[in-house]
Amino acid sequence: MQQKDISVSHPHSQEAPPARRTRLAVHAACLTALLAGGITIPSPLFSPVAQAAESCRSHVATYVMEVTPGTGWTNVAKPRLLRKYVDWDPKNGDTNGTMLDTGKTGQIPYGSRVFTGGQGVIYEITNEGVLKSYKDKTDTGGSLLTPARTYDVNWTTRKRVWSNGSRIFSVHEGGKLEVFKQSDPATGAGTVSLLGTLPFDRPGVLAFKNADDVWAAGNRIFTLKDGEIRAWDYREEGTIPVLPDSGVLLASGLTDAVNGWSPGPGSVYTATSAKDYSGIVRSYTGTTALALANDDVMTGLYGDVFADTASCLVDAPDTKPVLGSMPTETETPPSAVTDDTPDSEPVNPAQFSGKFVLGDGRPAAGMTVRVEADNVTEESDTETELTTLGTATTASDGTWKLELPATLAASVSSAAAENGGAVNAMASVMGKTSTGVPMRGVDHVTAAPATAPATAQALAATAAEDSAKPVPVLPLSEDTAPQPTEQEYAQSWGAQQEALAQDTLGDSPLPMWQSDVGNPSTADPYIVGGVDTKRMSIEPYDGGCDKTSEKVIDKKTYYTTVAEGHAYWDAKASVDYDQKLASNVEVAVKTGSNWSVQGSVTLGSSMSVTTGYTNRGPHFAKQWKVPIQYKKIKMIWKCGGGNTFTQYKIQAGKYHVPAGGATGKYGKDVRNKDGMTAYYNSPKSHRAYVERGAYFQLSKNRSIKWSGAVTAFGVTLGGSTQFDREHKQRITAGMKSGSRHDIWGKNDRVSGKPGIFFSF
Missing domain, CATH: 2.115.10 (Tachylectin-2; Chain A)
Known part of the structure; x- marks a missing residue:
């Protein structure tokens, strides 16, 4: 009753x-x-x-x-x-x-x-x-x-x-x-x-x-x-x-x-x-x-x-929870095994690359790309001029490439060493329309020399995959508003997403524009003074532009999703994120009052700790988060001999445990991705099962990209992790009889490149 x-x-x-x-x-x-x-x-x-x-x-x-x-x-x-x-x-x-x-x-x-x-x-x-x-x-x-x-x-x-x-x-x-x-x-x-x-x-x-x-x-x-x-x-x-x-x-x-x-x-x-x-x-x-x-x-x-109250209750049957009858499978999925085949040849990790486009999607051809090293370990809040790694020119399709110099400046080499061997850089193009509207495109890219550890090269190859996404050249308008307060950050769309107990974003695209103090903007940033600049051609500034100078104006630690484990009926989940960072995290750049994702940085700094969770379940699935320090950075440069421009960006840095803070903690609940309905909605080729008393783990290739990996300074950023011997997702099946333990890959078969796997 x-x-x-x-x-x-x-x-x-x-x-x-x-x-x-x-x-x-x-x-x-x-x-x-x-x-x-x-x-x-x-x-x-x-x-x-x-x-x-x-x-x-x-x-x-x-x-x-x-x-x-x-x-x-x-x-x-x-x-x-x-x-x-x-x-x-x-x-x-x-x-x-x-x-x-x-x-x-x-x-x-x-x-x-x-x-x-x-x-x-x-x-x-x-x-x-x-x-x-x-x-x-x-x-x-x-x-x-x-x-x-x-x-x-x-x-x-x-x-x-x-x-x-x-x-x-x-x-x-x-x-x-x-x-x-x-x-x-x-x-x-x-x-x-x-x-x-x-x-x-x-x-x-x-x-x-x-x-x-x-x-x-x-x-x-x-x-x-x-x-x-x-x-x-x-x-x-x-x-x-x-x-x-x-x-x-x-x-x-x-x-x-x-x-x-x-x-x-x-x-x-x-x-x-x-x-x-x-x-x-x-x-x-x-x-x-x-x-x-x-x-x-x-x-x-x-x-x-x-x-719907019952007059009396009895123990649930000791079997896998299902609603109604399970659909009949015409074939049994394979037993889950680790893929021992070699990976395909990755994108050259020692090469920076990207693609710039205009507001209407046409290629931004013939533009000069300046590639400058991002010193992700820099702690100083003084204004610092970035080191230029080289220049390139966008091709007819808007793409560009630049080989990582064989010899790096001492500051760049030191930063790379502190970042697990990977070199993070900012690629930018600058110009103006025929009507004088300044236009700038910014992308954040990564490369790793041939001498870098395998994890750094894998992360650089992953960053190269991400850089294939076109980056728009945007009108550049000065933002003179004061920096938001913590109370104002809490009113942002990103803060609302961060507060949700469940992961509702998954790997779905983020809004094109975000506000750090409210809901995503629907305003068209290409409308300047009532004129649409989308289709306007861009010409260089006479005399070119100076190197970028950067100044850190704020630093704060935010817990960032780096792993996810799943364990349904009669199973245990474990995730490991050990010894060093192995993640790519997006960078947000501010254009006027709007923020947009423009590339990512690779994080490989030493953590000197082991973090994660072990043998949680059954009916358990949570993300795992680690503390990463984020910086709000003010960028300044001059073009045409005297025109000074300013932009802001939010960028992830190193692993940083705040005073009295956790070395890692549970993130969002993702149990809604497991179970019977999700299993039977998955592609059959992605399914496998784990023998009773056995385990299966992912320990190579890239994880999925969490669209809501972190909200920093009111802006939501995505991120992914590179699986290896120190960064793993594992499931251990129990010994109950009557039902096998099924798993399936998110993006591929579990022995391929699944990203992560789910559980039933």
Whole structure:
């Protein structure tokens, strides 16, 4: 049977529960307090409720009214999506299972409120106060919201509503508690009649009104208020509702919980707020005492949760969690093995290369390219003139190439040595239109001499692949605005992406333009003074341009994604990122008030530490991040004898652990990429399996490119890692029988160049 308190139909009403909608942010002290005994859990937890018509269940449907992360519960002005999950192991709080996204959804109209009644029954109170019931028939191929009945009653005055199936509880706008009887709880199509009321001054009624959340399981009503869960034993004397004078304190110290529910006796779940982007689900189990079962059942659950409560729960089957029947495969995928074949000949790592284009996509042909060394280890904030490594001319297709000089200046050689042997450089072209608009293109490129270590050469070859992407020549406008504050950076689109608990970007393209203080700009940077410069030809400045001078104006450490591991059913995940950096991270350059990605730098500096995670799982998948220092750099140069120009860029530097900071830490949750649906949507050629008790690892070629690897100074940058003997992704299969452990590559077969692999 079901339970649930409700979202508010009139947000400004006195009866609305705003505290629930702005509940406290997540912090690790909650878990620490529980493990240390700081959370008190008296007993008993549940009183068994007889439900002869229902059999015990090993998994239970769970519905989420989704909201946009960061907006919390305030945005009710548009239709919302009701999504169905399946709680695979509710008896044990998902210690042996997972929350499976069924992909089944239903649209909830503007202003409507929802609660559930168990056995697949879902209720809606429309904005006009009409009560409707639906039956979830997705298990038999039907709709999530199959209409059952529309009731000829007005429920506008019911401000908080929940149900245990046979009873519907409502806190009236006047404060009293009304109890209604549903004559057919199995279908939700029976008559709903008022059984009785309790006055507003009863302790239980006041608790229900003021709680952050209310739900029911069997004959118990639960309240969540300021981190405390209390239980109120409900009974009836004839047709008179009866509540005790006080609720039993079951748990305290759950300071980040805003939402609660119970899939059945002996199991309680809580969720943190979508407003602070966390969306973490925790579970607690027990019959005489409530104990933490899983502190991370799910991450990235954003919305109000309504569980389809069972009258009793049993252990989930000790098999791979699947929904329905798995599709029949005509052939068995191969056993996962490491590819021992040699790599194909890479792009010449000792050569800088790139391509410049005009605003309309035409090649920027015949332009002089100046290539200047980026001293990534430079700590000084004084203005420094960069060392020119050479010049080249763009060909008719806009491409250019420059061999790395055989002899390097001492400062460049020293910087390369500190960077694992790779030389980072900035390639730029400069000119003006016939109307005098200054135009500049900037790309960041990498090369490595033949004497450099293999990892540096591999990273340089990867950078060469990236440099094949055309870089636009842009109008150059002076930015005279003051540097943003930390509070202003926090308002940027990039900061919002960084705050999300799940990786929603993957390897999808970033916006062409980003703002470090707000949403991505849609303005056309080629419109200068009302004139479109896209198709204008570019001519050089008379007298050319000076070398670039750079000055570091700000430095800050940001944790950057460098690895990702996956382990589904009966498996463990490990990632290693050892001894030195082995990543390419994009560089952002500012044009006017907009930032855009213009090339990348290779990071190979020594870390002198081993970082990563080992044997995490089952049902685990997270990214791994390491601290890298980023610099905001002011670039200055002169052209045509006296015209001074300024630009800014954001560039990654070396591994740097801040005082009191972590040497590495978990990043975004990526469990949504694993499981049955993702496996059967993958190309068959990418699939393989791992034998029981065996392991498989990636230890060569490039990882995927994470589009949201880091947000530095309000701007999101992508990055990738080079796999080798010190940088690996590994999965270890368990010994359970009955199902093989399947994996598949993101971009290729697992023995080819998959980037990373996923798990089922």
